Amino acid sequence: MQHKKGRIISNKEVKPGYYLMAVHCPSVAKTAKPGQFLTIRCSGSTEPLLRRPFGFHRISALGFEILYEVVGKGTKALSRMKPSDTVDILGPLGNGFSIPAGKRDFVIIAGGIGVAPLTALAEELARDKKKNVSVIIGSRSKRTLLCREHFEGLGLKTMIATDDGSCGKKCFATDVLDEFLAIKRAFAPTLYACGPEPMIRAVGRVAKKRGLKAYASFEENIACGVGACLGCALRTKNGYKLVCKDGPVFDLKEIIC
Amino acid sequence: MLKPDMKVRIGGLELRNPVMAASGTFGSGEEYKDITDLDRIGAIVTKSVTLKPREGNPPPRLVETPSGVLNAIGIQNDGIDAFIKDKLPFLGKIKAAVVVSIAGHSLEDYSTVASRLDREKKVDAIEVNISCPNVKGGMEFSRDPGLASGVTREVKRATRKPVIIKLSPNVGDIASIASAVEESGADAVSLVNTFAGMAVDIESCMPVLGNITGGLSGPAIRPIALRMVWETAKKVRIPVIGMGGIMGPEDALEFMIAGASAVQVGTANFVDPGIAVGIVDGIEKYMRRKKVKRIKEITGCLKI
Incomplete structure (x- = not known):
């Protein structure tokens, strides 16, 4: 678990109301497993106040993607962020999917x-x-x-x-x-x-x-x-x-x- | 200028600085060990512990409201025996002072838990939670000066460690409750716990929280908490520990100027796990800028 700054690579609407954000953050990406999540501070103010959780959508060596639906103040603020903006990241959090050995x-x-x-x-x-x-x-x-x-x-x-x-x-x-x-x-x-x-x-x-x-x-x-x-x-x-x-x-x- | 002296005294307890992590928002410290420097915070107040394990309230337990958080956890904990066995060993390894928050349903609950902790070297002080709005009877002790005094006397009898009584804002006159516990031997008071509140889902016409009502914290309550700390600090001589929506050093300083000897940071830990350390640094910077040598000079320096 790390508290890091990441750099937004892209943040695009992929379907009406759904966004895909790619973030450069090697240290968090390196330890992230499918099924784990991260939280992002979506604004610098008290509105919205709490960080918002997102599952890792894709994980690479240099960063990760999140796919999100704009449903409230947090995701709305996130959808307005631009490439090269920094995001405040806490993660990876939680347990992740376990893959039983020997199953096909x-x-x-x-x-x-x-x-x-x-x-x-x-x-x-x-x-x-x-x-x-x-x-x-x-x-x-x-x-x-x-x-x-x-x-x-x-x-x-x-x-x-x-x-x-x-x-x-x-x-x-x-x-x-x-x-x-x-x-x-x-x-x-x-x-x-x-x-x-x-x-x-x-x-x-x-x-x-x-x-x-x-x-x-x-x-x-x-x-x-x-x-x-x-x-x-x-x-x-x-x-x-x-x-x-x-x-x-x-x-x-x-x-x- | 020399390094400002940030040490504060709470009863017999000396803290390296006045910034404490508030109960219920910081677990038992270990949860935050990878993401903040626990050696740089004045104290950690652990999640309230009770005599017997408690399962807590049905979910949903927490919801965000405008500039605030409404929660009804219900003092979920594994009981005092498990706390001493599982949580205390880690707390012995950090430089922050360890304040253990205790809760109960009866005078006997409080005194049994306090006496159990009295034997533990790693425990620096006890905070008595008589103000939880989310459990049946959790707030009753802090609503009545007589009952609040009774708990204070009972806990003081059970331990030689400094005793901090945590007060509820859901009362008519918080300063009079503070006076009552001061007379009964409390070493300090901490305030405020959360404000009883509620949220409704207009689609389902159901309460948002499983417990129906919850406790409101965060910046939404700050001005009210600050006013209560000011009123209380005027009335008592024991240290007042102020809290309620502190998000940064400026907020912490407001509470101290109004009369708080130390502050607790709660909801802000969720927003930024490093915030308590940031507040310590921010207060130090302020002291340098204002050429304040000792933090004590800030407490209650409000000019009226």
């Missing part, structure tokens, strides 16, 4: 902006050619669909579900998952999910029904990011856990789905 098959399930940290994971998994990785992206519509080309560019089978049917199937990402798992017998992939909580819980139920290992990245309001304020509690089967320190990635068998 993986399915990534992304809902909305929840796709952001899953690309870093996909890149890591795709580096091992023996691994078979499939991706399901759920989105409101074609207009807000993110990262499809990215996953396809990695050579991964990518399936789409939209609420309005404007792209892929008109259903939930978890419906596509259910169907996909039913095609091949004895297909027992490890599942990774990030997105709205109802989607995560649905993935958890699918995993339980089929006896699959499943991990999901959770979101909560984050204040300190380092496990000090105990503000980001998540109820688990083993009592409250902290999203910032024990998570943000949890084994779904720990979560009440």
